[in-house]
Amino acid sequence: MTETYRPRRSVLYVPASNDKALAKIAQLACDAVIIDLEDAVAPADKIAAREKLTGIFANRPDANGRRCEMVVRVNALSSEWGTDDLAAVAKAEPDGILLPKVDTPRDVLEVGDVLDDNFAPDSVKLWAMIETPKAMLNIGAIAELGRDPASRLDCFIAGTNDLVKDTGVLATPDRAYLLPWLMQMLLAARAGGIDMLDGVFNDFRDPDAFAHECTQAAAMGFDGKTLIHPSQIEAANRAFAPSAQALAEARAVKDAFALAQNSGKGVIALNGRMVERLHLAQAEKLLAKAAAIGA
């Protein structure tokens, strides 16, 4: 989680080539959308999809009266569309640009250099798909960029479909073979101080299995989940929000440390549990998160 909490519980891909889906954004309660120029758009439609960006961003759709974070996923710079995508996206001024198939820190730095010509480092952020075996081998070095605001790196997304494709692991319902990599990404993202979003759940007509995967990802520490269908938004918003029980516990920790008798203490006992000031910090973070999402 970044220091000023920005909710990214539900992050919906919307293909830039799908006008009906684009028109829906304003009615959706997702925390962010990713306008996709990459895998959701067929090669024959890539240029027409790119040309729509200016129009989309000229009238930024608000989601339920609040500003929804808007990110564009470009094609890889190494592809025939990447360079022109980047020029078009930079003009559209999204909140972020999502880079697919990032392999090394250089892949992020190169795009940052292009953006530096037009934008202050605190404006357009960079998000990176972690979806190649090389990215997994370089994950610590890529994440480390997050510690330097000049790099713009702000968020990782697990690209589980590409990881399955490139490694040959079996995609099982419990994600047994993916879990070690997902946890490694999470750890790296935390070391770099950036957000970490889970990959998509392809069986969008199976809400129970989707809710189960959201619960798993929330327990693993992810900030949110990337989505492919509007029907997935509500369950993701719920799973990645603090639970009522967690909030009650956080309030109890805060109240306990606010008592005069505990003011100078580093550690106290609360309902039979040891509670330290690190737990107070954790509780305050959770309460700030709940306030930000109105939980």
Ligand SMILES: CC(C)(COP(=O)(O)OP(=O)(O)OC[C@H]1O[C@@H](n2cnc3c(N)ncnc32)[C@H](O)[C@@H]1OP(=O)(O)O)[C@@H](O)C(=O)NCCC(=O)NCCSC(=O)C[C@H](O)C(=O)O
């Ligand atoms: C998956 C879909 C192709 C399903 O489409 P469809 O069968 O048409 O869905 P519905 O009929 O149920 O749609 C109902 C209405 O909802 C709108 N809709 C559907 N999807 C979206 C969306 N993503 N955003 C906004 N609105 C959406 C439809 O237009 C219908 O509206 P209406 O007719 O007015 O009622 C489709 O959902 C889809 O294309 N999803 C996005 C797919 C995508 O973006 N894929 C790329 C990202 S995932 C990825 O790349 C993985 C990653 O890189 C990795 O490696 O893992």
Ligand SMILES: [Mg+2]
């Ligand atoms: Mg992918």
